[in-house]
Amino acid sequence: MRLPKLSKLELQIMEALWSGGPLAIREIQETFPQKGRPAYTTVQTMVYRLEIKKALRRMRKIGNAHIFEPLISRDAAQRRLVDDFLGMFGGRMQPVMAQLIEAGNLTSKDVADAEKLLRDLSKSKKEP
Amino acid sequence: MRLPKLSKLELQIMEALWSGGPLAIREIQETFPQKGRPAYTTVQTMVYRLEIKKALRRMRKIGNAHIFEPLISRDAAQRRLVDDFLGMFGGRMQPVMAQLIEAGNLTSKDVADAEKLLRDLSKSKKEP
């Protein structure tokens, strides 16, 4: 898999690495809120699985602890996530947007930002 | 579970019921494109599981075949889907929108529709 599918927990672990630089397992674990924080070995298992999926790798060692770094970018992972998500709606955007708005998840600012981004994109296509 | 989590295949089955009215298992199966159509018993298994999840129910019988109808609305199911999806992004809309747009999944029409919907919603809140 060039772009492995990541589960929610796996995503959270990757997020720690994306935003916190190379980390040891203990450090990753501690990025979770105390309340409901998974056990050290749970994080460990997930990290090992992410390693098998080639989503991250052991970068170096400090003491006897391995330090991990991401191998896939946040953007790539999120792209994959969005694609899968759209697949669930048969690729039709309309119900997705409607749902986002009705659920109150989408504010006018979000829409304005989207508009601007769209404009910028189409501009850069026309005038490269 | 008031709003059970539905997987992709389960969604597709519900979709058949939502858009095609009450159906028998064979009919549901035949809504899948020939290419890659799941086996009859595969659909059957999923339908039974959806029954357990109270997402659908046996409505009546024709011959010896059961006819199923949805118990949860498309809207409710999609809402749940969207919520879970946002959960993966930590609830932050911005990267989601950016991803949708950059992937070219979001057209200006989609954004325009979104705008209109937003306007309509805020209006109906102000003037109920």
Add this chain to the structure above:
DNA sequence: TAGCATCTATTACAGTTGTAGGTGGAACGG
């Protein structure tokens, strides 16, 4: 250097999802 703390590595297990085979009974066509 002895011991405690910390990691690594291995193993286990339950729930969900997708996939489907087998067995037996019901219905329909002649």
Add this chain to the structure above:
DNA sequence: CCGTTCCACCTACAACTGTAATAGATGCTA
């Protein structure tokens, strides 16, 4: 009535996900 077809039901199973325990290695501290 009899065979063929279709369906219901049960069972199985592998991959993936979340959860964690256990055992053994290693390193730091007194």
